[in-house]
Each structure stands twice: as structure tokens, then as C-alpha cells.
Amino acid sequence: MILAIETSCDETCAAVMDDDGRLLSSVVASQSAEHVAFGGVVPEIASRRHLELVDPTVRAALAEAGIGFGDVTRVAVTAGPGLIGALLVGVGYAKGLAAALGVPLIPVDHLAGHVASLQLADHPPVGAHLVLLASGGHTLLLDVDNGVTTLARSLDDAAGEAFDKGARLLGLGYPGGPALAALAADGDPDARPFTTPLAGRDDLAFSFSGLKTALATAVGTAEPADLAAAYQEAIVRHLADRARLGLAATGRTTLGLVGGVAANERLRAALADLPAELVLAPLAYCGDNAAMIAAAARTASAPDDWLALDAYARSPLG
Numbered sequence: 123m124i125l126a127i128e129t130s131c132d133e134t135c136a137a138v139m140d141d142d143g144r145l146l147s148s149v150v151a152s153q154s155a156e157h158v159a160f161g162g163v164v165p166e167i168a169s170r171r172h173l174e175l176v177d178p179t180v181r182a183a184l185a186e187a188g189i190g191f192g193d194v195t196r197v198a199v200t201a202g203p204g205l206i207g208a209l210l211v212g213v214g215y216a217k218g219l220a221a222a223l224g225v226p227l228i229p230v231d232h233l234a235g236h237v238a239s240l241q242l243a244d245h246p247p248v249g250a251h252l253v254l255l256a257s258g259g260h261t262l263l264l265d266v267d268n269g270v271t272t273l274a275r276s277l278d279d280a281a282g283e284a285f286d287k288g289a290r291l292l293g294l295g296y297p298g299g300p301a302l303a304a305l306a307a308d309g310d311p312d313a314r315p316f317t318t319p320l321a322g323r324d325d326l327a328f329s330f331s332g333l334k335t336a337l338a339t340a341v342g343t344a345e346p347a348d349l350a351a352a353y354q355e356a357i358v359r360h361l362a363d364r365a366r367l368g369l370a371a372t373g374r375t376t377l378g379l380v381g382g383v384a385a386n387e388r389l390r391a392a393l394a395d396l397p398a399e400l401v402l403a404p405l406a407y408c409g410d411n412a413a414m415i416a417a418a419a420r421t422a423s424a425p426d427d428w429l430a431l432d433a434y435a436r437s438p439l440g
């Protein structure tokens with residue numbers, strides 16, 4: 123029985139998965155209400171809130187799974203990347219718990235966790251596949267075979283960051299992605315279109331900062347809903363373009379979509395038109411959660427020196 127813990131950003135999460143990969147519980151305690159007034163995540167507030175929430179969240183996950191601490195045979199925890207103070211709360215708690223229970227501790231990379239969220243889909247990918255990971259901190263095209271290879275990353279902002287910054291420019295709340303998508307639903311994406319980033323180029327890379335500048339310039343010249351729709355459409359076209367290039371370059375026939383931005387309906391629809399079998403992370407596991415950390419830990423093993431485990435801010439994948 124794996125108990126997984128995730129505290130890399132502003133969500134305190136715990137999940138229980140049995141040894142056959144059946145998810146028994148997944149609890150997400152969101153702090154977004156605490157960060158709203160600041161228009162983004164305040165690291166020090168996040169760390170303090172994780173300290174308060176981590177133990178009750180773990181206990182809630184155990185209770186929901188109908189097990190006790192004594193039934194846990196492995197503990198898994200997100201070791202990075204993320205806010206270092208936030209990560210340290212989860213890593214410290216997990217180390218103490220594993221030592222007290224006398225069970226091994228498995229460190230999980232947060233990005234590998236997002237990739238593993240595909241295992242929670244009704245029909246997980248079989249064999250080698252590409253993964254588009256679009257979150258608040260990363261935009262990556264990954265080739266997943268026996269290991270994970272990064273094919274493309276962002277030269278500047280992440281896709282989720284582009285949604286969040288765009289939402290701020292349009293005077294919408296935080297987190298910006300869902301707010302911008304909701305406004306875009308009432309707009310016409312062709313009324314005041316934006317150029318697709320890196321259009322006509324075949325480099326495997328993402329870039330969103332030019333789009334953000336274009337939106338900043340356009341604010342006030344058109345209806346906010348039309349701007350939101352056009353901005354979302356340009357982000358989606360760019361993500362779909364790079365995924366199409368990646369599929370052509372590798373010959374892979376399966377594409378997975380994961381990360382917070384994977385919840386975006388327009389993106390899910392656009393990727394369905396690509397020449398690949400599309401596997402979507404279930405909506406409940408697009409944003410940060412511990413179920414995906416448990417799924418990643420299932421196939422990993424604990425290092426001998428797990429008591430020396432440290433949190434890290436940057437991922438080898440990112």
C-alpha cells in the first residue's frame with residue numbers, strides 16, 4: 123500500500139494506492155483562497171499552510187481509503203521541482219513518517235508524476251508515446267519509452283503562466299486559466315486574432331512571451347471576450363503545432379496530454395484532430411494531486427539512502 127504526498131506548490135495532497143495500482147483515495151486541500159489577494163502564489167504563505175494541512179490531509183486520505191498508518195508499506199513524496207520551502211514540508215513529513223513506520227521512502231519528480239497521471243486514465247497508453255505536459259511552471263514535449271526524454275521545452279514562459287498572465291491583463295482573477303477559458307467561451311477568436319508563436323518554423327520549442335506582449339498591446343482595442351478567445355486560440359494552436367511536429371519527428375502514434383492546462387477544453391479538442399491516439403489525463407488529475415505521485419512511485423524503488431533525501435527546485439526533465 124503506497125501513501126503518496128505532494129506539496130510542491132499551493133495544493134496539499136495525499137493519496138493511497140494499493141499494490142495493484144488501484145487508487146483508494148486522493149485528497150487535495152487547495153490553498154488558492156489564501157493567495158487570491160496577492161494575484162499569485164506567495165511561497166512563504168504556501169509553506170506555512172502546507173505545515174498546517176499536511177498531517178490532516180494525510181489522515182483524511184488514509185481514512186477515505188479505509189486503512190491506518192500500519193497498513194502503509196511504502197511512502198512516496200514529490201522531491202522537486204517546485205517551491206523549495208513548500209517541497210521541504212512534504213519531504214520532511216514523509217521522511218519522518220517512513221522512518222517511524224520502518225518503510226522505504228520513494229522520491230518522485232513532480233513532472234514524472236504528471237506523466238504518470240496518464241496511468242489513471244480508463245485506457246492508459248500502451249508502449250512508447252509522446253506526452254505534452256502543460257502546467258503553470260512547465261511546457262514540455264516528452265518522449266516516454268523506457269525512460270523519459272525531453273524533446274522540447276519553453277524558451278520563456280510556461281503555457282499555464284501565459285494563461286495566468288493573460289488573465290491578469292484582462293483583469294480576471296487568479297488562477298487565470300479557468301477564468302480566461304470561461305471568458306473566451308463568450309468570445310469570437312477570429313475577431314482580433316493573434317499570430318501563432320514560432321509559426322512556420324519547425325524547431326521543437328515553445329514560446330509564449332511574445333503572445334503576452336501582443337495581448338498587452340491589444341487590451342482596450344477589442345471586446346475582452348474576443349481577446350480572451352483569440353489569445354486562448356493562439357496558445358492552443360501553438361501547443362498543437364509543436365505536438366504535431368513531435369509526432370512527425372518521432373513516428374510515435376500515441377499522444378498523452380497532462381498538467382493543469384490539460385483541463386482546457388479547447389486544447390483537448392484541438393489535440394484530438396492530430397494524427398495520433400490521444401490519451402487525456404482524467405480531469406481530476408490534470409492539476410496537482412498525489413494520485414499521480416503514487417502512480418509514478420508504483421514502478422520506482424526507494425534509494426538506499428532515502429533518509430538523506432533533499433528537495434530540489436529544478437527538474438532534470440524541465
Ligand code: KG4
Pocket residue numbers: 131256257258259260281282283285286297298299300303381382383384385386387408409410
Ligand atoms: O499542473 P498545475 O496544477 O500546477 C503546476 O504544476 O504548475 O498547473 C496549474 C496551471 C495554472 O497556470 C492554471 O491557470 C492552469 O494550469 N489551468 C488552466 C486551466 N485550468 C488550470 N489553463 C487553461 N485552461 C484551464 N481550464
Ligand code: ZN
Pocket residue numbers: 232236257258381382409410
Ligand atoms: Zn504540476
